[in-house]
Amino acid sequence: MTLAGQLRRRLRDVVGDEGFVDSAAGLRVYECDGYTMEKALPELVVLPANTDELSRVVRLCHREGVPFVPRGAGTGVSGGCLPYEIPVMIGTSRMRKIRRVDIANRLIEVEAGVVNLEVSRQVEAAGYYYAPDPSSQSACTIGGNVAENSGGPHTLKYGVTVNHLLGIEMVLPDGEIVRLERTNDITGYDLAGVFTGSEGTLGITTAATLRLMPKPQAVTTLLAIFPGIVEASRAVSAIIAAGIVPAALEMMDALVIEAVEAAYRFGFPPDAGAVLIIELDGLEAGLEELCGRVEDACRQAAASEVRRAANEAERALLWKSRKRAFGAMGRLAPNYCTQDGVVPRSKLPQIVEAIAEISSRYHLRIANLMHAGDGNIHPLVLYDDSNDNEAERVVAAGHEILTACVKLGGSLTGEHGIGVEKIELMSKSFSDDDLSAMADLRDAFNPTGLCNPHKIFPTDRACIEIKRPRPRGGG
Numbered sequence: 001m002t003l004a005g006q007l008r009r010r011l012r013d014v015v016g017d018e019g020f021v022d023s024a025a026g027l028r029v030y031e032c033d034g035y036t037m038e039k040a041l042p043e044l045v046v047l048p049a050n051t052d053e054l055s056r057v058v059r060l061c062h063r064e065g066v067p068f069v070p071r072g073a074g075t076g077v078s079g080g081c082l083p084y085e086i087p088v089m090i091g092t093s094r095m096r097k098i099r100r101v102d103i104a105n106r107l108i109e110v111e112a113g114v115v116n117l118e119v120s121r122q123v124e125a126a127g128y129y130y131a132p133d134p135s136s137q138s139a140c141t142i143g144g145n146v147a148e149n150s151g152g153p154h155t156l157k158y159g160v161t162v163n164h165l166l167g168i169e170m171v172l173p174d175g176e177i178v179r180l181e182r183t184n185d186i187t188g189y190d191l192a193g194v195f196t197g198s199e200g201t202l203g204i205t206t207a208a209t210l211r212l213m214p215k216p217q218a219v220t221t222l223l224a225i226f227p228g229i230v231e232a233s234r235a236v237s238a239i240i241a242a243g244i245v246p247a248a249l250e251m252m253d254a255l256v257i258e259a260v261e262a263a264y265r266f267g268f269p270p271d272a273g274a275v276l277i278i279e280l281d282g283l284e285a286g287l288e289e290l291c292g293r294v295e296d297a298c299r300q301a302a303a304s305e306v307r308r309a310a311n312e313a314e315r316a317l318l319w320k321s322r323k324r325a326f327g328a329m330g331r332l333a334p335n336y337c338t339q340d341g342v343v344p345r346s347k348l349p350q351i352v353e354a355i356a357e358i359s360s361r362y363h364l365r366i367a368n369l370m371h372a373g374d375g376n377i378h379p380l381v382l383y384d385d386s387n388d389n390e391a392e393r394v395v396a397a398g399h400e401i402l403t404a405c406v407k408l409g410g411s412l413t414g415e416h417g418i419g420v421e422k423i424e425l426m427s428k429s430f431s432d433d434d435l436s437a438m439a440d441l442r443d444a445f446n447p448t449g450l451c452n453p454h455k456i457f458p459t460d461r462a463c464i465e466i467k468r469p470r471p472r473g474g475g
């Protein structure tokens with residue numbers, strides 16, 4: 001589809017030169033998100049400065065029957081904002097206003113393009129923070145977080161985006177601006193809840209009202225070192241079975257440890273087979289006893305050592321090592337592809353075994369990073385895109401891992417969404433009737449299908465193999 005010159009001019013009139021990108025070099029920036037296996041260029045990108053501009057852009061696309069895709073920071077890792085056969089991309093990077101900080105009512109209203117970490121920065125002096133903390137929090141936007149229902153290391157105890165969302169302002173696919181509230185009035189359907197996790201297929205969030213949490217009185221962060229992943233998994237099950245809910249319970253295997261140690265020099269032992277990062281928080285009273293119980297559970301599961309972060313600087317470095325682990329993968333291979341699946345926590349050893357078998361069968365090294373407390377695994381498949389057929393093998397290996405997750409009673413995604421990456425796998429988890437019911441819901445908001453088409457669902461309604469070509473791209 002080639003956009004008519006008149007529509008281009010009108011879109012430019014709405015957002016001005018500052019918010020209009022159509023040069024070849026400028027568009028390259030938008031050809032993919034963090035899922036770099038597939039790429040496509042939009043014809044143009046518009047960056048509205050406010051809700052009114054964004055609504056006018058969407059109205060124009062709606063009137064002309066032109067597909068469009070929302071984009072935040074592009075840190076998504078399933079190709080949710082891939083502009084495949086979508087001429088217009090609508091970015092929120094200029095919508096960064098903090099509209100309201102209301103400490104008395106423990107809420108903040110921000111525009112969709114505000115970066116996740118900025119929300120906590122705005123309120124930290126008052127002793128508050130925003131709990132959902134994706135590892136990408138220094139870059140990803142609140143609009144993207146709502147679209148993906150994002151979580152993070154601390155969502156084991158505090159929940160994901162939907163648990164902290166008090167309302168959204170959004171532009172429907174025909175350009176109408178609506179507000180969906182969840183603050184005091186819970187009458188009727190929870191439409192903001194429906195919208196959360198819809199991956200940009202129901203409309204575009206322009207602002208969100210978020211719950212603020214008081215910072216915990218005390219925090220202790222532990223590092224437990226294990227001979228291997230099986231032993232570390234046993235400790236995870238034992239901690240949860242003991243009725244303890246840590247604020248975070250993260251696992252890294254030997255390959256991840258090798259990469260992060262090379263990058264950040266925390267001081268992980270070179271022979272560690274796996275480590276757990278365990279954070280406990282709450283009232284000062286009782287925290288020491290809780291730490292002791294967690295340390296005992298780790299030692300009983302064969303931990304060779306359990307250390308506590310000695311001070312805030314050590315704790316920050318430990319979290320930096322964990323949260324920037326994806327970035328450290330460049331120490332191990334020129335390219336990697338992040339997978340994201342879920343298994344019941346007790347099945348972590350089985351999925352690790354399955355991943356090892358897939359790794360050896362495909363001759364691909366796979367590093368394992370996990371939000372272990374949630375059973376949310378992130379195998380990082382390492383490869384070199386300059387090797388023939390390696391990218392294709394990475395995709396196939398990733399699909400086998402996710403299929404294994406589903407067979408173990410888990411699911412296709414814990415937090416990264418379906419996007420384009422996992423479309424073909426939807427039939428592993430859902431029947432045609434299930435998918436059709438979900439498509440009915442999408443059609444109620446997005447009847448023309450112009451808002452982010454070719455995402456989540458294999459076809460319009462049923463589970464038939466997708467016909468989209470997979471362009472080859474480096475990661």
Ligand SMILES: Cc1cc2nc3c(=O)[nH]c(=O)nc-3n(C[C@H](O)[C@H](O)[C@H](O)COP(=O)(O)OP(=O)(O)OC[C@H]3O[C@@H](n4cnc5c(N)ncnc54)[C@H](O)[C@@H]3O)c2cc1C
Pocket residue numbers: 033034069070071072073074075076077079080081092112133134135136139140141142143144145146147148149150151152153199200201203204205206326327415416452
């Ligand atoms: C290093 C790294 C670590 C990560 N760690 C985590 C993690 O711990 N937890 C986690 O959950 N995710 C994680 N992610 C994935 C990603 O950061 C999240 O999905 C994030 O919420 C995406 O935000 P974004 O602004 O980059 O959205 P984008 O990538 O731009 O878009 C993601 C999807 O949301 C849609 N979208 C974007 N903005 C809007 C809007 N305003 N309205 C409607 N739809 C919109 C897009 O169309 C697309 O479908 C990680 C990614 C990376 C690269």
